[in-house]
Amino acid sequence: MSENSSEKSKEMAGSNGTKNNAPSSKTIEDLLKLLGVSETAESEPQAKPMKDYKFWKTQPVPNFDEEITEEGPIDALKTPADIPENPYPLLKDFEWVTMDLDDADEIKDVYELLHENYVEDSSEIFRFKYTKEFFNWGLKPPGWKKQWHVGVRVKETNRLVAFIAGIPLDLELRGKGIRSVEINFICVHKKLRNKRLAPVLIKEITRRVNREDIWQAFYTAGVVLPSPVSVCRYTHRPLNWEKLYDVGFSALQPNETIESMTKLYEVPTKTQTPGLRKAEFKDLEQIYELYDVFHNRYEMVQRFSKDEIAHWLLGAVDPEEAKKNQQVIHTYVVEDSTGKITDFFSFYLLPFSILKNPKHESLNVAYLFYYASSVGVGKSRKDKENQSLLKERLQQLVNDALIICKGLDIDVFNALTSQDNTLFLEDLKFGLGDGYLNYYLFNWRTSQITGGINEATKQLDPEAGSGVGVVML
Numbered sequence: 001m002s003e004n005s006s007e008k009s010k011e012m013a014g015s016n017g018t019k020n021n022a023p024s025s026k027t028i029e030d031l032l033k034l035l036g037v038s039e040t041a042e043s044e045p046q047a048k049p050m051k052d053y054k055f056w057k058t059q060p061v062p063n064f065d066e067e068i069t070e071e072g073p074i075d076a077l078k079t080p081a082d083i084p085e086n087p088y089p090l091l092k093d094f095e096w097v098t099m100d101l102d103d104a105d106e107i108k109d110v111y112e113l114l115h116e117n118y119v120e121d122s123s124e125i126f127r128f129k130y131t132k133e134f135f136n137w138g139l140k141p142p143g144w145k146k147q148w149h150v151g152v153r154v155k156e157t158n159r160l161v162a163f164i165a166g167i168p169l170d171l172e173l174r175g176k177g178i179r180s181v182e183i184n185f186i187c188v189h190k191k192l193r194n195k196r197l198a199p200v201l202i203k204e205i206t207r208r209v210n211r212e213d214i215w216q217a218f219y220t221a222g223v224v225l226p227s228p229v230s231v232c233r234y235t236h237r238p239l240n241w242e243k244l245y246d247v248g249f250s251a252l253q254p255n256e257t258i259e260s261m262t263k264l265y266e267v268p269t270k271t272q273t274p275g276l277r278k279a280e281f282k283d284l285e286q287i288y289e290l291y292d293v294f295h296n297r298y299e300m301v302q303r304f305s306k307d308e309i310a311h312w313l314l315g316a317v318d319p320e321e322a323k324k325n326q327q328v329i330h331t332y333v334v335e336d337s338t339g340k341i342t343d344f345f346s347f348y349l350l351p352f353s354i355l356k357n358p359k360h361e362s363l364n365v366a367y368l369f370y371y372a373s374s375v376g377v378g379k380s381r382k383d384k385e386n387q388s389l390l391k392e393r394l395q396q397l398v399n400d401a402l403i404i405c406k407g408l409d410i411d412v413f414n415a416l417t418s419q420d421n422t423l424f425l426e427d428l429k430f431g432l433g434d435g436y437l438n439y440y441l442f443n444w445r446t447s448q449i450t451g452g453i454n455e456a457t458k459q460l461d462p463e464a465g466s467g468v469g470v471v472m473l
């Protein structure tokens with residue numbers, strides 16, 4: 001992976017920042033750190049002065065140094081009638097299109113654009129390997145709107161050269177519900193970069209969302225924009241260390257061998273939590289309730305309807321369709337002897353294509369998604385006694401997730417420092433990656449939310465934990 005994946009907008013699988021051939025500057029930095037002589041914290045993408053954000057300084061987002069005295073919208077109140085009916089003008093060779101993700105050819109166009117042009121490491125070796133099922137799941141949740149899947153095509157050739165997507169989101173911020181959209185997958189073809197097309201895409205999707213009487217949005221990015229409401233860090237748990245080494249994702253330190261590293265990351269073959277099994281539709285009601293009460297512990301959460309829980313955790317509202325999407329989203333529940341669901345966890349799979357490697361064509365990657373445990377219900381993150389019980393429980397559950405993933409031939413399991421993840425990351429041998437994820441709100445002012453890392457050192461901060469309960473793809 002790249003030496004410094006913080007240059008990318010969103011980290012793919014992240015990396016420990018080192019290659020497996022000659023020692024890179026990062027390896028040397030790691031060594032210095034091991035020797036305790038490095039004075040620098042991990043590099044984090046830096047902000048520009050506000051005046052240099054030519055586009056963002058015109059948008060309803062807070063300044064970096066703004067003192068937040070009152071939470072709420074930034075823009076003056078408007079109604080859909082105030083918003084233009086027609087799309088923003090584009091250069092004459094291009095046209096706006098609404099992508100029809102029910103149409104296999106259109107999904108293929110989005111797939112190809114993102115595969116060739118979405119987040120990529122600087123060595124151009126890894127690419128996200130999207131599938132029809134991934135888009136079905138990630139871009140068509142209940143209430144999805146076709147007009148929020150926005151494309152730009154070249155008029156003459158019909159080639160898709162840019163894309164941005166919005167999906168509905170009921171955000172809750174410190175107990176206050178905010179009807180929003182989640183914006184993701186902005187992508188401009190490599191040949192059209194730095195031509196200010198991204199701001200036009202953002203303005204067009206804003207227009208389309210505003211026409212539906214929605215005025216707030218939630219989004220994440222690796223780049224620093226005005227102004228993050230929280231910052232989390234990526235972490236990685238190798239499951240197939242040798243393969244990660246072969247493809248240049250992990251490096252071998254001088255005192256290690258392939259055997260010692262493989263052994264270090266070994267996991268048991270059988271899950272260890274009694275009553276653990278794959279989630280089924282009959283569990284829907286209980287998962288829905290458990291999710292809802294557990295998530296009261298975070299400052300920023302996504303509130304789900306029952307259909308949304310079915311979609312996001314079981315794969316789809318319709319059980320037949322869900323079966324197909326269950327290649328992507330995997331959810332497990334713990335059922336006690338009385339039939340009560342006491343816990344659940346989920347992860348989704350998004351593999352990479354590996355280019356230019358004689359041994360491997362793809363890397364199988366899992367991402368931790370939502371979880372909940374009755375251990376943390378009705379308790380605050382400040383309750384130390386309960387946190388230590390939750391720590392024990394989550395360690396066991398996520399360890400089982402690792403075991404299941406190993407059985408699914410997953411090579412690396414990724415998690416952010418959001419949710420209560422700082423309670424188990426270190427003990428379960430997740431390594432800190434070199435990528436950060438910034439969380440943003442559009443047209444909403446609010447004070448900062450902890451992201452599970454110490455602001456100065458960027459190391460895990462289990463004491464403060466994270467108030468971010470939302471997980472984005």
Ligand SMILES: CCCCCCCCCCCCCC(=O)SCCNC(=O)CCNC(=O)[C@H](O)C(C)(C)COP(=O)(O)OP(=O)(O)OC[C@H]1O[C@@H](n2cnc3c(N)ncnc32)[C@H](O)[C@@H]1OP(=O)(O)O
Nearest residue numbers: 009053054055056184185186187188193194195196197198
């Ligand atoms: C109420 C409803 C509201 C809905 C909208 C809510 C807001 C949603 C916001 C979108 C959330 C998306 C969440 C995700 O999907 S994050 C994933 C981002 N995608 C990728 O990394 C894919 C690979 N990269 C690309 O395709 C391009 O580099 C992109 C498209 C990212 C920029 O294209 P390009 O490189 O050709 O640049 P430009 O000349 O056109 O434009 C330059 C301007 O764009 C600002 N920029 C750069 N990167 C991002 C970024 N990731 N979010 C927001 N703004 C970004 C940049 O600061 C500059 O503005 P300013 O510095 O002058 O001010």
